[in-house]
Amino acid sequence: HGIAPDAPLLLVLPGSRPGEVQRLVPPFGHAVRRVADAVPGLRVVVPAAPQVADMVRAAVRGWPGGPVVLDPRAGDAALAKRAAFRAADAALAASGTVSLELAAAGTPMVIGYDMNWLSRRIIGAMLKVDTVTLVNLVSGTRAVPEFLGDALRPEPVAAAVAGLLSGGPGRTAQEAAFAVTMERLGKGAEPPGLRAARAVLEVAGQGAGTD
Numbered sequence: 005h006g007i008a009p010d011a012p013l014l015l016v017l018p019g020s021r022p023g024e025v026q027r028l029v030p031p032f033g034h035a036v037r038r039v040a041d042a043v044p045g046l047r048v049v050v051p052a053a054p055q056v057a058d059m060v061r062a063a064v065r066g067w068p069g070g071p072v073v074l075d076p077r078a079g080d081a082a083l084a085k086r087a088a089f090r091a092a093d094a095a096l097a098a099s100g101t102v103s104l105e106l107a108a109a110g111t112p113m114v115i116g117y118d119m120n121w122l123s124r125r126i127i128g129a130m131l132k133v134d135t136v137t138l139v140n141l142v143s144g145t146r147a148v149p150e151f152l153g154d155a156l157r158p159e160p161v162a163a164a165v166a167g168l169l170s171g172g173p174g175r176t177a178q179e180a181a182f183a184v185t186m187e188r189l190g191k192g193a194e195p196p197g198l199r200a201a202r203a204v205l206e207v208a209g210q211g212a213g214t215d
Contacts, residue, residue: 020053038162040068147181
C-alpha cells in the first residue's frame with residue numbers, strides 16, 4: 005500500500021454497522037486531522053467491515069494520512085488485517101470486541117463511541133461500571149482511555165492518540181493490561197468470547213452490588 009516501514013501508523017476502526025460509522029467517522033476524522041498535524045508523516049489504515057466498506061471508503065476519502073481502506077471482500081483481506089494490526093503503532097477504535105483483537109496484537113488504543121440520545125440515556129441509567137472497554141473490564145484496569153458520548157471530542161481524543169504514538173507512559177500501562185487480559189481469557193476450555201462475557205458480567209455484578 006505504499007506505506008514506508010518507518011512511518012507512524014494509526015489504525016482507525018469506526019465500527020461495523022452503518023449507524024456507528026455515521027456517528028463516529030466525523031469525530032474520528034477531526035481527531036485524525038489533529039493527530040496528523042502533531043505527528044509528521046502519519047499514515048492511516050482503516051480496516052472496514054464488509055457491510056460498511058463502501059461507506060467507510062467514501063467517508064474517509066478527505067482524511068489526512070492517505071488513508072488506506074482494507075476491504076474485507078478482497079482475497080487477502082484476513083492476511084492484510086492481521087498485518088495491519090501487528091504493524092500499527094496505535095489505534096482509534098469504536099467500543100466493542102475489536103479492543104480484544106487489538107490487545108491480542110499488542111496495539112495500544114484509544115476507544116471512542118457515541119449513540120443516539122435515547123440509547124445514551126437508557127444505557128447510562130443501567131450501567132453500573134465506569135468503563136465499557138473490554139480490555140479495561142477484563143484486566144481490572146483503566147489503562148485504555150475511552151471517550152464516550154459527549155466526551156467524544158476531537159481535542160482530547162487526538163491528544164490521547166498522539167501520546168500513544170509518541171511512546172508516552174500510556175503505552176506501558178496498556179501493554180501490562182493486555183498481558184493480564186490475554187492471560188485471563190486464555191484459561192479454561194470455554195471460547196474466548198464466552199470467557200470475556202463472563203468476566204464482564206462478573207465486574208458488572210460487583211458494580212451492581214455497591215448500590
